[in-house]
Amino acid sequence: xxxxxxxxxxxxxxxxxxxxxxxxxxxxxxxxxxxxxxxxxxxxxxxxxxxxxxxxxxxxxxxxxxxxxxxxxxxxxxxxxxxxxxxxxxxxxxxxxxxxxxxxxxxxxxxxxxxxxxxxxxxxxxxxxxxxxxxxxxxxxxxxxxxxxx
Numbered sequence: 189x190x191x192x193x194x195x196x197x198x199x200x201x202x203x204x205x206x207x208x209x210x211x212x213x214x215x216x217x218x219x220x221x222x223x224x225x226x227x228x229x230x231x232x233x234x235x236x237x238x239x240x241x242x243x244x245x246x247x248x249x250x251x252x253x254x255x256x257x258x259x260x261x262x263x264x265x266x267x268x269x270x271x272x273x274x275x276x277x278x279x280x281x282x283x284x285x286x287x288x289x290x291x292x293x294x295x296x297x298x299x300x301x302x303x304x305x306x307x308x309x310x311x312x313x314x315x316x317x318x319x320x321x322x323x324x325x326x327x328x329x330x331x332x333x334x335x336x337x338x
Contacts (some may be wrong), residue, residue: 262319
């Protein structure tokens with residue numbers, strides 16, 4: 189399913205949401221062109237200890253274009269709602285705080301050697317946090333979704 193519309197009013201330019209989308213796109217382009225490498229902290233690795241740099245950086249890296257596109261569509265819809273409630277200056281710190289907290293918890297939980305070699309990447313967890321904030325702060329706003337049935 190993909191969200192394509194939300195009836196939340198936009199009171200100002202979505203500076204924070206657009207900035208985060210651009211940052212995700214730039215990191216993706218850097219990874220596919222080879223200017224950035226996955227071993228530079230852009231992957232949240234399991235079973236190798238705790239690595240604070242991975243907690244934030246891994247949330248900007250995506251496996252492929254469809255992964256990036258799906259996350260950015262959700263970020264656009266739910267970012268607009270939460271940024272509209274917070275303003276860009278309070279919204280921008282929320283995204284990395286959610287991402288860092290979730291990634292640190294995930295790396296700690298999966299630090300068991302049984303998960304060594306596994307990894308995760310992407311903005312999904314931070315976006316889920318924004319979705320939760322949108323549900324709490326704007327429960328009456330409607331989000332329209334397109335459903336795929338395979």
